[in-house]
Amino acid sequence: MAEKTxxxxxxxxxxxxxxxxxxxxMRLIRTFEDTVQQQFQKGNVHGTTHLYSGQEASGVGVxxxxxxxxxxxxxxxxxxxxxxxxxxxxxxxxxxxxRATGACGGRAGSMNVVDLEQGLIGxxxxxxxxxxxxxxxxxxxxxxxxxxxxxxxxxxxxxxxAYFHESLNWAQVERLPVVFVxxxxxxxxxxxxxxxxxxxxxxxPMAMGIHTRQVDGNDVFAVRxxxxxxxxxxxxxxxxxxxxxxxxxxVGHSRSDPGKYRKPGELDxxxxxxxxxxxxxxxxxxxGIEPERLDEIDADVxxxxxxxxxxxxxxxxxxxxxxxxxxxx
Amino acid sequence: MSxxxxxxxxxxxxxxxxxxxxxxxxxxxxFGEDVAVAGGVFAVTPGLxxxxxxxxxxxxxxxxxxxxxxxxxxxxxxxxxxxxxxADFLLLAMDSLVNQAAxxxxxxxxxxxxxxxxxxxxxxxxxxxxxxxxxxxxxLQGVPGLKxxxxxxxxxxxxxLRAAIRDDNPVAFLEHKRLYSVKDPVGAGDPEVLPxxxxxxxxxxxxxxLVSISKGVRDCLRAADELAERGVGAEVVxxxxxxxxxxxxxxxxxxxxxxxxxxxxxxxxxxxxxNLLGIIAAEGLxxxxxxxxxxxxxxxxxxxxxxxxPFMPDEGKIVHAVxxxxxxxxxxxxxx
Numbered sequence: 275m276a277e278k279t280x281x282x283x284x285x286x287x288x289x290x291x292x293x294x295x296x297x298x299x300m301r302l303i304r305t306f307e308d309t310v311q312q313q314f315q316k317g318n319v320h321g322t323t324h325l326y327s328g329q330e331a332s333g334v335g336v337x338x339x340x341x342x343x344x345x346x347x348x349x350x351x352x353x354x355x356x357x358x359x360x361x362x363x364x365x366x367x368x369x370x371x372x373r374a375t376g377a378c379g380g381r382a383g384s385m386n387v388v389d390l391e392q393g394l395i396g397x398x399x400x401x402x403x404x405x406x407x408x409x410x411x412x413x414x415x416x417x418x419x420x421x422x423x424x425x426x427x428x429x430x431x432x433x434x435x436a437y438f439h440e441s442l443n444w445a446q447v448e449r450l451p452v453v454f455v456x457x458x459x460x461x462x463x464x465x466x467x468x469x470x471x472x473x474x475x476x477x478x479p480m481a482m483g484i485h486t487r488q489v490d491g492n493d494v495f496a497v498r499x500x501x502x503x504x505x506x507x508x509x510x511x512x513x514x515x516x517x518x519x520x521x522x523x524x525v526g527h528s529r530s531d532p533g534k535y536r537k538p539g540e541l542d543x544x545x546x547x548x549x550x551x552x553x554x555x556x557x558x559x560x561x562g563i564e565p566e567r568l569d570e571i572d573a574d575v576x577x578x579x580x581x582x583x584x585x586x587x588x589x590x591x592x593x594x595x596x597x598x599x600x601x602x603x
Numbered sequence: 604m605s606x607x608x609x610x611x612x613x614x615x616x617x618x619x620x621x622x623x624x625x626x627x628x629x630x631x632x633x634f635g636e637d638v639a640v641a642g643g644v645f646a647v648t649p650g651l652x653x654x655x656x657x658x659x660x661x662x663x664x665x666x667x668x669x670x671x672x673x674x675x676x677x678x679x680x681x682x683x684x685x686x687x688x689x690a691d692f693l694l695l696a697m698d699s700l701v702n703q704a705a706x707x708x709x710x711x712x713x714x715x716x717x718x719x720x721x722x723x724x725x726x727x728x729x730x731x732x733x734x735x736x737x738x739x740x741x742x743l744q745g746v747p748g749l750k751x752x753x754x755x756x757x758x759x760x761x762x763x764l765r766a767a768i769r770d771d772n773p774v775a776f777l778e779h780k781r782l783y784s785v786k787d788p789v790g791a792g793d794p795e796v797l798p799x800x801x802x803x804x805x806x807x808x809x810x811x812x813l814v815s816i817s818k819g820v821r822d823c824l825r826a827a828d829e830l831a832e833r834g835v836g837a838e839v840v841x842x843x844x845x846x847x848x849x850x851x852x853x854x855x856x857x858x859x860x861x862x863x864x865x866x867x868x869x870x871x872x873x874x875x876x877x878n879l880l881g882i883i884a885a886e887g888l889x890x891x892x893x894x895x896x897x898x899x900x901x902x903x904x905x906x907x908x909x910x911x912x913p914f915m916p917d918e919g920k921i922v923h924a925v926x927x928x929x930x931x932x933x934x935x936x937x938x939x
Binding site for chain 2: 345347377378379381382386388389390391395396398399400402403405406407408409410411412413414415417418424436437440441443444447448598599600601602
């Protein structure tokens with residue numbers, strides 16, 4: 275298994291206000307995803323969706339350690355990556371609704387969101403795409419000397435893709451400033467990951483000499499600390515870092531999946547370790563924040579999402595007469 | 604074109620284009636298998652690594668990582684050129700090229716574009732066998748957002764590659780293996796860049812329009828010489844780019860000659876030639892008396908010279924097909 279070293283990442287310490295922000299962002303993702311689910315059932319969200327519910331601490335912890343100019347490549351389960359990075363939830367919801375006001379004007383939908391202003395070079399609808407893209411962004415960062423890093427989010431199933439093996443190898447050979455974040459939610463779609471994967475995922479980057487670490491992916495503070503260390507490693511010029519965040523998704527793989535393959539009791543066990551429950555506990559115990567204050571955040575976010583839906587459903591659809599241009603002139 | 608002052612080898616033209624653009628723009632980088640220290644298996648890029656250092660990179664045999672790396676770098680400020688050694692290997696790079704690079708401008712709602720160039724050596728005629736001889740054009744042409752360019756001459760190679768590197772969109776730049784050693788006249792006053800998506804009438808004629816790309820254009824020109832001796836005036840159009848596709852130039856030519864022959868190195872079914880005929884027929888049927896495609900048999904490309912040589916379209920096949928279809932075969936047979 276991946277090494278579990280104790281380390282202190284510079285800047286991983288956080289004050290009460292920062293800790294509250296982490297919690298708020300996780301809550302925002304959860305409520306956003308619950309809302310997407312409801313709106314899907316009402317017919318306002320189209321196609322398919324892959325929800326991030328249960329994995330919030332991974333994306334929020336990692337993105338909270340990034341700085342201006344860093345790049346992120348997310349996955350088709352990318353609403354969480356997007357919000358964690360700072361994409362406006364209104365634009366994201368409008369994109370789900372297929373509206374002209376969406377993050378990509380309704381051209382992308384749930385799986386392919388891009389927000390260059392926020393450093394989101396893309397969410398990739400095909401498994402593994404994020405790894406290759408982030409590796410390329412890291413190549414650009416290195417050759418341009420920007421001092422930035424690129425982060426690739428991907429799931430455990432991606433560890434069996436060509437993108438994974440080819441890009442990890444190239445990134446290590448070229449010592450590229452990229453952080454590979456494997457969000458291990460234990461299932462490759464409907465199949466337990468161990469049924470289709472030889473050996474431990476973390477042993478693969480380790481075999482290439484890549485700095486590798488596994489972390490509790492439901493503890494946002496632990497993720498933040500480990501991500502800080504991984505990012506620092508990559509930024510220093512020492513080459514890529516690999517972070518495996520152990521987590522669990524609370525919903526099906528996609529909207530059509532009832533999750534019948536789960537082991538009995540597994541979901542309930544993981545729900546006890548809900549990143550939001552762990553987050554609340556930490557905020558109460560470490561920062562002395564009263565539960566009522568956290569309830570207020572929850573209520574605030576719920577209200578925000580309500581307003582987002584109202585505005586989103588009132589927003590215009592894209593004009594079919596504007597077919598767009600094939601090429602940039 | 605201006606007066607020819609020197610001759611330029613096709614592979615050198617490509618090297619000079621890369622060097623000139625790397626000189627001109629420091630965001631241009633170049634990578635591929637064996638391209639840096641070794642200078643490339645077709646000896647196209649010697650000297651670039653020595654001149655540009657870390658901007659010229661030897662990669663692992665990882666076509667997908669290369670393609671995706673180019674994509675990621677292109678959307679974050681570089682202008683990567685990468686080499687796929689044999690165009691057949693493009694299939695390993697296709698997910699990133701087709702699903703990421705080609706769609707980026709449109710799907711991102713025009714937030715950003717993807718200025719990359721993928722160079723690849725294509726084509727048969729070298730006895731490389733079925734997996735090192737194919738034309739990737741039919742795989743690439745049907746992808747909106749991806750430009751597909753294949754130059755026929757050294758001068759075009761240089762000017763079109765320079766334009767491809769400056770273009771803000773992904774461009775597949777295809778180099779026929781049989782052209783690397785050809786030398787063409789170039790003039791000091793030739794344009795630095797040629798527009799992508801503009802066909803060229805490279806020989807004028809009134810009886811039939813021969814349309815091709817890359818090596819096929821040279822076959823057509825030789826065929827046109829022979830046809831002229833037999834009293835057939837063949838106009839030759841080099842399409843140069845298959846996406847965007849300049850149908851205007853072809854329609855104008857067909858309006859003059861009323862006959863169109865597409866010469867394609869590849870299968871007829873699913874090929875660019877049959878597709879082009881369809882487009883021209885839909886828009887210019889009133890101008891057409893006859894139209895057909897000269898393509899390859901519907902099998903993989905064979906290895907043995909006795910199989911591969913007749914597999915390919917060449918000037919002999921073009922002359923024979925045009926002469927017999929135009930009814931001049933009998934005259935030739937009788938020596939009339």
